[in-house]
Amino acid sequence: MATSIEKNFGDEYFRQLPQFGDSLGELLTFFGVKRTYGVGGDFVANLINALEPHIDVLPSSNEMHAGFSACAQAELNPLGVCMTTYTVGSLPCVSAAALARTEGLPVVFISGAPGENEVNSHVLHHSVHPHTAWNTDLDAALNAFQALGIRAERLQGQRQSGQPNIAAEQCLKLLTYAYLNRQPVFIEIPRDLIFQPTQSLCLPGHLTQLAKVQQLNLSGAELIAQEIVTKLNKADSPLVFLGEKLRLNTDLLAKIITFCRKQGLPYATSWFGKGMLDESDPLCLGSYNGVFSELDGQGYIESVADYVLELGTAISPSDTNNAFGSQTHAVDSHPNKTMLKGTSRWEQDISVVMDILQSSRLTPHKLFSEPKAGVESPKPKSEMLGYHNLASTINLAQRELAKPYIFVPEVGSALFASFELDSLGCDIGRSYLANPWYAAMGTSLPYVRAIADQLAETGSSQPILVLTGDGGFNFQANELISLQKQGANVTIIYMRNNIFHLGKAGDAPVYACNHKEFDPRLLIKAYGGYGHLCVTTGQLMDSLAQSAVRGGLHLIEVPTSIDSEYQSEITKKLNTYIGFRNGVAEAISAWNNLCGRRESCH
Incomplete structure (x- = not known):
């Protein structure tokens, strides 16, 4: 016999039950979420109304861009959040979800869904359902996200009349999973759950207490630290190499940098870690990636360092981040090295070892200072501008600014030129944010959205500089309307050659990305911006x-020439290596010359 919650548990218990929409708003606030990006729709309308009193529900020009903005948000916060409607909204987010999965970003993809009372044999207009089908399929989005290896669930409503639903607890478990494991999750929320009562939650006093639920159960940290102390004391020229895992663990990163400064230890990071360090620090050697690097500290890394302490690098190295598998990454092949990858949750094993090292007896090294390249004249001779001198020109201009740039490069030639930029101090903890490779073009402006919101939250006026080719820009120009509404402080350097040049292998029409009559300066004016034309440094x-x-x-x-002399050094090296791997005779010779005919270049 059906009974009500009031009759089953009493009026007092029933009156303290929150509606699920409010409970979700409080949950997101507990996880530090202050805004979500998305696109409205019928199945998500109730959720938008319920969340609006708790967080800012911000628009994006399309669902994929909303997902990319949430990815950038997750780079800077405990969670990133994207919210869309059922299937037609959530399925376009799959590319962003793949990026979050690849980069280990805690992004919560929330989708409205049909109410549980709507699920029957009648096909819903949002269903992925051909007219010849013999059955309805309401799980297309769930299956798509699960196919990426992402935890994906639909929240459950009331299953027994005398019991409140468990949707809030289910949601808490999913958000906790994303936060603790730095992984995306996908949550479908039936629209009739929003205003239903759900079980009350008892949250811990602070978000960090969730991480203490699982303590480190590994032993032997003292022995590892002892081995590191022995090797550091014997080394004349040690190097600490910081991996990309640390960019999402700011407390541990700060602890390591403090240790390096105390001991006078030079440190470097990987390409994927660029932007998490202030490269103006005398101990910082920059972002290293084998023969493809162009940085002042390269000589010390490859020829001087006699011991490497490698912290927080990827368990399985990627080709992009490890010199494209060219075997020229000196840190990978260093004969005297201690690797501490961080195999426990939130790199607790590294943190424990660092705590022991802080109190160990170490012979302080003479404070290291890598000689920097000579400071160029404030007014160098102006010359034709291209990718080959883009970074050096920006670096000079940046010295004159009140605050340095936050760099957001787009995938393509702009990305590889950007590794030569000087990423300096930042008001939000990261001075360089890029999609390293996975999601291909179209992420830089959605990333800028999240960065601009983060800067506004802190009251910072730090400028943002986007580097993009014309192909990458045209993927996402519709996001300019959001930047206009934000009043964002953004400069876009638009490198124009009218083709997709990086990786071009022929003259098929697919490589053409522009029309010669297209005027991007008029376009930016339409969005309340200012256009400039520059042909010289x-x-x-x-x-x-x-x-x-x-x-x-x-x-x-x-205007950008595609001639080799106008390409960045890193891009030229990469093109030479690709030709080498493809067996092109000229490229084989050039690659061997580049590597000095080292045996490692194979």
Whole structure:
């Protein structure tokens, strides 16, 4: 016999039950979420109304961009959140979900869903359902996210009339999983659950207490620390190499940097870790990636360091981050090295070892200082601008700014040129954010959205600089409307050659990304911004200075030659290596010369 919750547990218990929508808002707030990105729709409308009193529900130009903005949000916060409607909204987020899965980002993809009272044999208009089908399939989105290896669940409503539903507890478990494991999750929420009573939750006093639920159960940290102390004391020229895992563990990163400064230990990071370090620190050697690197500290890393302490690098190395598998990454092959990858949750094993090292007897090294390249003249001779001198010109311009840039490069030639940029101090903890490879083009402007919101939250006026080719820009120009609404302080350097040049292997129409009559400066004006045309390094420096003073949205168009002499050194090396691997005779010779005919270059 059916009974009500009031009759089963009493009026007092029933009156304290929250509606699920409010409980979800409180949960997101507990996890530090202050905003979500998304696109509205019928199945998510109730959820938007329920969350609006708790967090900012912000629009994106499309669902995929909402997902990318949530990825950038997760780079800077405990969680990133994207919210869309059922199937037609959630399925376009799969590319962003794949990026979050690849990069280990705690992104929560929330989708509205049909109410549980709507699920029957009648096909819903949002269903992925051909007219010839013999059955309805309501799980298309769940299956798509699960196919990526992502935990995906639909919240459950009331199953017995005398019991409140467990949707809030189910949601807490999913959010906790994303936070603790740095992995995305997908949550479908039936729209009739939003205003239903759900079980009350008893949350811990602070978010960090969730991480203490599982303590480190590994032993032997003292022995590992003892081995490191012995090797550091014997080394004349040690190196600490910091992996990309540490970019999402700011407390541990700060602990390691403090240790390096105390002991006078030089340190470097990987390409995927770029931006988590202030490269102006005398101990910082920059972002290293084998023969493809272009940095002042490269000589010390490859020829001087006699012991390497490697912390927080990937368990399975990626080709992009390990010199594209060229066997030229000196840290990978160093004969005297201790690797502490961080195999426990939140790298607790590294943290424990670092605590022991802090109190160990170590022979302090003479404070290391890598000689930096000579400071160039404030007004160097102006020359034709291209990818080959783009980074050096920006680095010079950045020295004159009140605050350094936060760099957001787009995938393509701009990304590889950007590794030569000087990433300096930052008001939000990261001075360089990029999709390293997975999601391909179209992420930089959605990333800027999240960065601009984060800066606004802290009251910072730090400028953002986007580096993009015309192909990558055209993937995402519709996100400019969001930047206009934000009043974001963003300058876009638009490298124009009218083709998808990186990886171009022919003259098929697919490589054409622009029309010669397209005027991006008129486009930026339509969004309340300012357009500039620069063909020389001097003009670029002047435009960057003007943009910094004026603020707001700027686009600097740079006509870009595709001739080799105008490509960045890293891109030229990469193209040479690709030709080498493909057996091109000229490339084989050039690659061997580049590597000095080292045996490792094979």
